[in-house]
Amino acid sequence: MTWHIGVIGGSGLHEGLALDEAQSIPVRSPFGEPSGPVTTGLIGGVRFSFLARHGAGHVLPPAAVNYRANIDVLKRTGVTDVVALSAIGSLREDLAPGGFVAVDQFIDRTAGRARSFFGEGMVAHVSLADPTCARLSALVADAAESAGAPVRRGGCYVAIDGPQFSTRAESALYRAWGGDVIGMTGMPEARLAREAELPYALLGMVTDYDCWREGEAVGAAEVFAVMKANAALAREAMAGLARVLPAQRTAAPADTALDGAFATAPGQRDGRLLAMLDGVAGRVLRKQE
Ligand SMILES: CSC[C@H]1O[C@H](OP(=O)(O)O)[C@H](O)[C@@H]1O
Numbered sequence: 001m002t003w004h005i006g007v008i009g010g011s012g013l014h015e016g017l018a019l020d021e022a023q024s025i026p027v028r029s030p031f032g033e034p035s036g037p038v039t040t041g042l043i044g045g046v047r048f049s050f051l052a053r054h055g056a057g058h059v060l061p062p063a064a065v066n067y068r069a070n071i072d073v074l075k076r077t078g079v080t081d082v083v084a085l086s087a088i089g090s091l092r093e094d095l096a097p098g099g100f101v102a103v104d105q106f107i108d109r110t111a112g113r114a115r116s117f118f119g120e121g122m123v124a125h126v127s128l129a130d131p132t133c134a135r136l137s138a139l140v141a142d143a144a145e146s147a148g149a150p151v152r153r154g155g156c157y158v159a160i161d162g163p164q165f166s167t168r169a170e171s172a173l174y175r176a177w178g179g180d181v182i183g184m185t186g187m188p189e190a191r192l193a194r195e196a197e198l199p200y201a202l203l204g205m206v207t208d209y210d211c212w213r214e215g216e217a218v219g220a221a222e223v224f225a226v227m228k229a230n231a232a233l234a235r236e237a238m239a240g241l242a243r244v245l246p247a248q249r250t251a252a253p254a255d256t257a258l259d260g261a262f263a264t265a266p267g268q269r270d271g272r273l274l275a276m277l278d279g280v281a282g283r284v285l286r287k288q289e
């Protein structure tokens with residue numbers, strides 16, 4: 001199997017990647033409007049498809065991003081693995097702005113965002129114990145290191161709704177919970193990638209120390225300035241990823257996340273929802289026909 005890497009670019013990374021033979025493809029989703037068109041092309045012969053998470057010109061706040069449509073269109077584009085690039089705040093002294101973190105755990109504090117492709121008439125439960133793909137995360141970390149970035153392998157990401165940054169009391173609480181970094185978009189993105197059987201890695205770029213340090217408080221201007229300085233490094237990391245990927249893609253645990261996950265009896269399933277799931281759950285649904 002060949003690799004096809006889907007890259008979701010966050011704050012400061014909306015201009016996309018340097019892709020050979022780039023083509024913009026408007027992919028439609030039954031889950032609504034994605035953040036924008038998918039741009040597909042090649043890096044070093046490997047196929048990459050890019051989607052700007054907040055839309056061109058950063059028009060969508062974190063809570064208004066249609067995470068389901070974004071994951072669904074990447075799946076329909078034929079993506080095999082998803083790399084999320086995000087600005088993150090640091091909850092730890094040793095994770096300094098300018099560094100990268102390959103996140104491996106999440107605490108989800110978001111509410112009111114559509115967090116599953118499944119629902120009434122088609123109930124499914126996937127495992128989220130290990131929400132990121134260890135293989136993909138290691139490759140992404142290798143690539144970021146080869147681009148010259150300091151990289152922390154592993155870290156717990158606290159996802160908040162925003163759009164405001166946290167209070168000092170919240171920031172202290174997240175540290176006490178074991179959070180290492182904080183952001184507004186990693187969830188439900190990671191959950192949905194798992195439901196769509198897409199291995200997911202989140203490469204976070206530390207832009208600030210949030211507000212837990214005395215006398216310091218993060219502001220958007222600071223985040224954007226650090227992201228601007230680091231955007232080239234993130235793009236270089238994706239070029240590096242094309243170089244470190246093994247020639248052939250072997251199976252990853254997330255590829256079969258839906259095996260045994262459906263609870264609703266075949267005769268009780270909602271036909272309309274089933275039709276919408278042809279992209280994300282097509283592999284399993286076709287087997288059951
Ligand atoms: C402008 S700071 C807050 C904003 O930046 C991050 O976005 P993304 O994860 O898409 O890079 C953070 O999660 C917030 O949405």
Ligand SMILES: Nc1ncnc2[nH]cnc12
Nearest residue numbers: 087088089182183184210
């Ligand atoms: N401190 C912070 N809190 C939430 N999201 C962020 N994105 C970048 N820095 C952040």
